[in-house]
Amino acid sequence: MKHLAIKNTGLSAKGEWMQQLLKGNGEIPYLRSKKGLLFSTVTLEKIIDEEIRHDNFLLTKDKSRSIRTYSSGEQRKALLRYQIAQKPDFLVLDNPFDCLDLASVRQLKNELSQVARQTTIVQLFKRQDDILPFISHALVMRQGGLTKCIPLADLGLNRSPNQQSNLNFDIPESIKPFNVLPQVLIKMNRVCVSYDNKIIVRDICWEIKQGEFWHLKGPNGSGKTTLLSMIYGDNPKAYGQDLFIFGHKKGTGESVWQLKEMIGYFTPSITDNFKGSHSAKQMIISGLTDSIGLYQKPSDRQNKLALDWLKVLAMEEEAHQRFVDLSQIKQRLVLIARAMIKHPPLLILDEPSTGLDDDSALLMVSLIQQIAQQSDTAILYVSHRTEQGLHPQYTFELIKCEAGFTGKVRNPK
Numbered sequence: 584m585k586h587l588a589i590k591n592t593g594l595s596a597k598g599e600w601m602q603q604l605l606k607g608n609g610e611i612p613y614l615r616s617k618k619g620l621l622f623s624t625v626t627l628e629k630i631i632d633e634e635i636r637h638d639n640f641l642l643t644k645d646k647s648r649s650i651r652t653y654s655s656g657e658q659r660k661a662l663l664r665y666q667i668a669q670k671p672d673f674l675v676l677d678n679p680f681d682c683l684d685l686a687s688v689r690q691l692k693n694e695l696s697q698v699a700r701q702t703t704i705v706q707l708f709k710r711q712d713d714i715l716p717f718i719s720h721a722l723v724m725r726q727g728g729l730t731k732c733i734p735l736a737d738l739g740l741n742r743s744p745n746q747q748s749n750l751n752f753d754i755p756e757s758i759k760p761f762n763v764l765p766q767v768l769i770k771m772n773r774v775c776v777s778y779d780n781k782i783i784v785r786d787i788c789w790e791i792k793q794g795e796f797w798h799l800k801g802p803n804g805s806g807k808t809t810l811l812s813m814i815y816g817d818n819p820k821a822y823g824q825d826l827f828i829f830g831h832k833k834g835t836g837e838s839v840w841q842l843k844e845m846i847g848y849f850t851p852s853i854t855d856n857f858k859g860s861h862s863a864k865q866m867i868i869s870g871l872t873d874s875i876g877l878y879q880k881p882s883d884r885q886n887k888l889a890l891d892w893l894k895v896l897a898m899e900e901e902a903h904q905r906f907v908d909l910s911q912i913k914q915r916l917v918l919i920a921r922a923m924i925k926h927p928p929l930l931i932l933d934e935p936s937t938g939l940d941d942d943s944a945l946l947m948v949s950l951i952q953q954i955a956q957q958s959d960t961a962i963l964y965v966s967h968r969t970e971q972g973l974h975p976q977y978t979f980e981l982i983k984c985e986a987g988f989t990g991k992v993r994n995p996k
C-alpha cells in the first residue's frame with residue numbers, strides 16, 4: 584500500500600481539491616471511488632458545531648460533558664480514535680501532531696502504523712520531523728491543482744531549514760512606559776483547580792518576575808490553558824486562591840480588562856478575530872488601544888512606531904497591504920508586534936508556532952528571542968515543541984502526581 588505525504592503550503596482543508604478527494608473523485612488514481620475521512624481542525628470545528636446545534640455527542644462517551652471542555656490535545660485524540668473506528672478507505676491527516684505532547688505523538692505514530700496496514704494514509708505536513716515513518720511517496724501540487732507522485736526521497740527533505748532569519752533591526756521602544764510594578768508580576772501559592780471533583784492542578788507555586796522568559800510545558804490535559812486563563816482570563820477558579828497578578832490578589836482591585844491592558848497575548852486562533860480590511864500597519868497600531876481594528880486616525884508618532892515595527896519584521900513593503908491578505912507567518916508576526924507595541928509587563932505566547940512550517944517557525948523564534956533580549960517584558964511561552972534557537976531562561980513543567988498535576992521549576996540545561 585502506498586502512503587503519501589503532501590507538503591502543505593496552503594492547501595485548504597475546506598477547498599474543492601480536498602472535497603473531491605474525500606468523495607472519491609480526486610486526482611489520486613488509486614483513491615478514486617474510495618471514501619476518505621479528513622482529520623483536521625476544520626473537522627473538529629464542524630463536530631463541535633454539530634454538538635452545539637443538535638446535541639449530537641460524537642466524540643465523548645459521557646453526554647454530560649461537551650467536547651468543548653476537553654483540552655486541545657484531548658479533542659484531537661478523541662477525533663482520531665473516532666475516525667479510525669469508522670474504518671474509512673483512506674485517512675487524510677492534516678498536521679496530526681499539532682498540539683500533542685511528545686508521549687502522545689509517539690503513541691499516535693504507533694497507532695497510525697497499525698492503521699496503515701489496512702488504510703491508506705495521506706499526510707499533509709508542515710514540519711519535516713512529523714512525517715510518518717511508513718510514508719513512501721510524496722504528492723507534489725502543481726499549478727492548477729495537478730499533482731505528481733514521486734518517491735519521498737526525491738522531495739528534497741533533510742535540508743536544514745533556512746538558518747538565516749532576516750530580522751536585522753532592533754525592536755522599537757514603547758511610547759508610554761507602564762507605571763511602576765512589583766518585581767514579582769505573577770505569584771501563585773499552592774494554587775489548586777478541580778472540575779467536577781476531579782483535581783486538575785494542585786499545589787502550584789510559581790513566581791514570574793519582571794523580564795523573565797518562561798516556558799510552560801506539560802502533557803495534554805495537564806492544566807496549561809487552565810493556568811493561563813487564571814492569569815489572563817476570567818476563570819472563576821482563580822478567585823479566592825493565593826494568586827497575585829501585578830501585586831493584586833486576583834478578583835480584587837483591577838478588573839479583568841485592566842489586567843488585559845497590561846498583558847500582550849498571542850495564540851494562533853486569535854487571527855480569525857481579525858477579518859476587517861485593516862492594513863498591516865493599522866493592525867500593529869491597534870495594539871496601543873487594545874481594539875480589534877483601528878477606528879481613530881493615528882498620530883504621527885503612532886504611525887512611525889508601527890513602521891519601525893514593520894521594519895523589524897522586514898515587512899515595510901507590506902505596510903499598506905490588507906492584514907487578511909498576508910501570508911500565515913506574516914499575520915502572526917504582525918499580531919505579535921501588535922501584542923508587544925506597548926511593551927507590556929507580560930507577553931503570553933500560547934502555542935505560537937502551531938501549524939507553521941520549519942522556516943516560518945524559525946522566523947517566529949527569531950522575533951521572540953529578539954523581544955526577550957531587547958525588552959523588559961516577561962515572556963510566558965507555552966508549547967509542546969522545543970523550537971530550535973529558542974532559549975527560555977526557565978521552564979515550569981506540569982508533572983503528574985497522585986491526583987492531578989503539580990508544577991516544577993526547571994532551570995535551563
Ligand SMILES: Nc1ncnc2c1ncn2[C@@H]1O[C@H](COP(=O)(O)OP(=O)(O)OP(=O)(O)O)[C@@H](O)[C@H]1O
Nearest residue numbers: 652653654655656657778803804805806807808809
Ligand atoms: N469545564 C471543564 N469541565 C471539566 N473538565 C475540564 C473543563 N475545562 C478543562 N477541563 C479539563 O481540565 C484538564 C486541563 O485542561 P487544559 O486545557 O488546561 O489542559 P492543557 O494542559 O492546556 O492541555 P493541551 O496541551 O491538550 O492543550 C483537561 O483534562 C480538561 O479536560
